[in-house]
Amino acid sequence: MASDHSPKMPPLNADTTAGLGASNSTDINTDVNTDPDERPPMRQALDQARLAFDRGEVPVGAVLVGPDGRVLSTAGNRTRELNDPTAHAEMLVIRAAARKLRSQRLTGCDLYVTLEPCPMCAAAISFARIRRLYYGASDAKSGGVAQGARIFNQASCHHSPDIYDGLCRSEAAALLSAFFVQRRN
């Protein structure tokens, strides 16, 4: 009945490279908060969009949910911060989730994003075999799903997700217009 053993979790400030599978993680999406966020995924995506706004990034946020309904990764745009034109929120959550699942396919996973994906992200969604795509605002200028390249409608596209648009549309759009108004001034 000795109960003075240390708990299963190492102290948060433990500076050790050993243990817990030597994760060697440079993962920018690492969850520090261990409390599962029970809010709907699109609300969490909006939070990520707001955080992106605060970083001076185009305010788009994304959340990837696993087949069991649990959130695998969350991210907002980081193209400026990372000097990476491909660091769109969707790309970041796909990369993080694929690393987490150790699989290049995210079969059965659902992606929530506050803005209609661009052609690059739509292609990545197809490559990752995402099951469902939920997005908020339409992107008349750069969208690649319902307009422009319409990636999922092309013969060269070998997997298309089920698509649900307009989720929290006005909130997502308001954030984007606030950002672009601010940038113009």
Ligand SMILES: [Zn+2]
């Ligand atoms: Zn994109």
